[in-house]
Amino acid sequence: xxxxxxxxxxxxxxxxxxxxxxxxxxxxxxxxxxxxxxxxxxxxxxxxxxxxxxxxxxxxxxxxxxxxxxxxxxxxxxxxxxxxxxxxxxxxxxxxxxxxxxxxxxxxxxxxxxxxxxxxxxxxxxxxxxxxxxxxxx
Amino acid sequence: xxxxxxxxxxxxxxxxxxxxxxxxxxxxxxxxxxxxxxxxxxxxxxxxxxxxxxxxxxxxxxxxxxxxxxxxxxxxxxxxxxxxxxxxxxxxxxxxxxxxxxxxxxxxxxxxxxxxxxxxxxxxxxxxxxxxxxxxxx
Amino acid sequence: xxxxxxxxxxxxxxxxxxxxxxxxxxxxxxxxxxxxxxxxxxxxxxxxxxxxxxxxxxxxxxxxxxxxxxxxxxxxxxxxxxxxxxxxxxxxxxxxxxxxxxxxxxxxxxxxxxxxxxxxxxxxxxxxxxxxxxxxxx
Numbered sequence: 001x002x003x004x005x006x007x008x009x010x011x012x013x014x015x016x017x018x019x020x021x022x023x024x025x026x027x028x029x030x031x032x033x034x035x036x037x038x039x040x041x042x043x044x045x046x047x048x049x050x051x052x053x054x055x056x057x058x059x060x061x062x063x064x065x066x067x068x069x070x071x072x073x074x075x076x077x078x079x080x081x082x083x084x085x086x087x088x089x090x091x092x093x094x095x096x097x098x099x100x101x102x103x104x105x106x107x108x109x110x111x112x113x114x115x116x117x118x119x120x121x122x123x124x125x126x127x128x129x130x131x132x133x134x135x136x137x138x
Numbered sequence: 139x140x141x142x143x144x145x146x147x148x149x150x151x152x153x154x155x156x157x158x159x160x161x162x163x164x165x166x167x168x169x170x171x172x173x174x175x176x177x178x179x180x181x182x183x184x185x186x187x188x189x190x191x192x193x194x195x196x197x198x199x200x201x202x203x204x205x206x207x208x209x210x211x212x213x214x215x216x217x218x219x220x221x222x223x224x225x226x227x228x229x230x231x232x233x234x235x236x237x238x239x240x241x242x243x244x245x246x247x248x249x250x251x252x253x254x255x256x257x258x259x260x261x262x263x264x265x266x267x268x269x270x271x272x273x274x275x276x
Numbered sequence: 277x278x279x280x281x282x283x284x285x286x287x288x289x290x291x292x293x294x295x296x297x298x299x300x301x302x303x304x305x306x307x308x309x310x311x312x313x314x315x316x317x318x319x320x321x322x323x324x325x326x327x328x329x330x331x332x333x334x335x336x337x338x339x340x341x342x343x344x345x346x347x348x349x350x351x352x353x354x355x356x357x358x359x360x361x362x363x364x365x366x367x368x369x370x371x372x373x374x375x376x377x378x379x380x381x382x383x384x385x386x387x388x389x390x391x392x393x394x395x396x397x398x399x400x401x402x403x404x405x406x407x408x409x410x411x412x413x414x
Binding site: 004034037038040041078079091093094095097099100130135 | 321322323324329332333337341377378386390391412414
């Protein structure tokens, strides 16, 4: 079964989609859930779902590692036509996962106790993001 | 078929699980092996299995890129409740793979000649890490 | 079905393999395409296929983040036997994907409109790179 989940974002941040994934595999038995984001300026991520500070610090670290293109350290950037947040978004999208593969047992995704699945928005403006899903039986 | 492999770690380092994965797919024909680590402060990794210096340098580079939270450069970190090694571990876990998908032919994983599969521990204290496995037939 | 695609590289750069992947899944119905690169000094990547500046800037950023081993900032590197470009190549290979999982519907890979799939060469010398492919039906 193939499906596409839509996520409306509103600037850089993490949007949890664990519940949508659980619903997709519910009742499907044993197999593998595949998720892939159909964009190259946003990412998928599995991260801790307990302390929101973890997400805040992760975004802070990404911004420090990959400054906006109008930052003095990024003067060498050539791709500027879509705004100062676009090329950094592509770089972040290269570093974080574009696809995830998660084993499923008895219709339940085998995430760890503290893991959630997120769409990570890297662009400044709101976007509608598409995540393609597939379930393959073992 | 779904299984879970346990790996006991003892501080930051790489723990090879290639043999466990080979055993899991042995005799299973053609398909795909999925592996996912059920934690957000440790990673899976495919890397060179020849020169141990490669693993040493990779860990050294990660530590230089993501210093401990008590390092002066990390003063902006807010998630400190679990120790100075915890938030850096989450950041490293976001950068390295959480899941791997490896084609299997005739019951053998199609790794390259110099590739091994590893659990990478990012935390300072010993942990028992779980890797969920699945084999899907082509 | 399992296959291996060969890509001849000629120094650091992105080599698009989207057409080869599309051909592999053509006529196969609904399922998941798995691709894995059988090397630890090259990567797979999904990135924008529109503006070539994006690829140029991505390579520039990787080179700035992970300098060659003969750069003064990399004096701590121990793995030097295969040349100054080898250990940085392993580090880059740890950061970018080694495997991708892409949903397929009606024999077409569900990439986004602006996404292409690439082999990223991290080594200075020409290499023949192998990408293992598998298609699993949903």
